[in-house]
Amino acid sequence: MALSEEKQKQIVDAAIAEFQEKGYAGASMDRISCRANVSKRTVYNHFESKDVLFSAIIQRLADRLNAALEIAYDPDRPIRPQLERLAWAEGDLLTDPDFMKLARMVMGETIRDPELAADMNSRMTKTAVFEEFMARANADGKLHAPDPQLAAEQFLGLIKSQGFYPRIFTDAPVSREEMAGIVDRSVEMIMKSYGRE
């Protein structure tokens, strides 16, 4: 139903804000329902517990990440713009304030438990896509990266060390202009190391 879906969206939005501000333990279901302009019972009709609600939000973040990074290597196009596009797939997320807020929240909750954090990090860090891409370009003779996994990690590392980690503690993500520079420099570095132009 349309109404139900709308209520659900209100709940999720309110929950994101509440979890973001107070953390999991500090968040209150009463406040969430209040922020969502919805009765507490409705919250529980949509999400059977606080935990389920929290997990649903995490899942939403992961889904979004996976969707954004569905990029495959195309042998018919030159390598450099493809690397740029790949970098921008990550860059788009990192320049989005909402994504960064969500990411910050998840990090705050998981950082204390290294195992959980590692799991979350692997769900959030789609090295696999980068790795696959590198391996394909390699096989196609457009790159010369003996260790595609390392190359993928370096590529992502270059982007995140400039565009993500330094901004975890800040309200403002990197601007599109800054990201353009980051993408350029990162692609340049990968091309210098592994390029075959």
Next chain:
Amino acid sequence: MALSEEKQKQIVDAAIAEFQEKGYAGASMDRISCRANVSKRTVYNHFESKDVLFSAIIQRLADRLNAALEIAYDPDRPIRPQLERLAWAEGDLLTDPDFMKLARMVMGETIRDPELAADMNSRMTKTAVFEEFMARANADGKLHAPDPQLAAEQFLGLIKSQGFYPRIFTDAPVSREEMAGIVDRSVEMIMKSYGRE
């Protein structure tokens, strides 16, 4: 009193572990007293509230950081080993599991509030020491860094981007050997950019 001091240490250690595991909101004063093998009243005799106890731990971390970084430029010694020593002052902390655990805890608590996070970051990031050092070496003619603040940030950034950020989510800090490499490469880069040998 010696006994009292010992109890206090037990309390602080237990509190660190508890805050680390559960976060501020999730931590329980009952569990802290239990972990410390101390009565709850004793906890409250030493620290008048949960908040005070938490702050005391933060302060302890900040103090340790400040103490570790009390390094001044010495015009009578060559610049490179002095840069290495400065880098190692930071490196020592980053290779210490206890320090990293504390840092992770503080980050988890502050990350949600950008203002608090920025404040904490400034308390934890002693750019000032690096900056002062750079400026002195500059005035002494051993370095040529037109913007000492930038140079200091770059120096620290090089170290932290390799030795800190990638390890926030991991249980294991960088090893001393890895840190040696990080220090070498970072000093090398600074010398290449600003050196006058």
Next chain:
DNA sequence: AAGGTAAACTATTCAGTGTAGTTTAGGCGC
């Protein structure tokens, strides 16, 4: 006498439930 212990106690917050009543949207006869 100084500091510690143990355990009960207060007051509060909060996750989650139960219930009785209300809104909404769509279907159906007309």
Next chain:
DNA sequence: GCGCCTAAACTACACTGAATAGTTTACCTT
């Protein structure tokens, strides 16, 4: 289109039970 019905979804609110910050009291140890 119009009134009427139904069922699902929502609301308001009181309630339970558990956890928890912080206090009090009476007693113990060195």
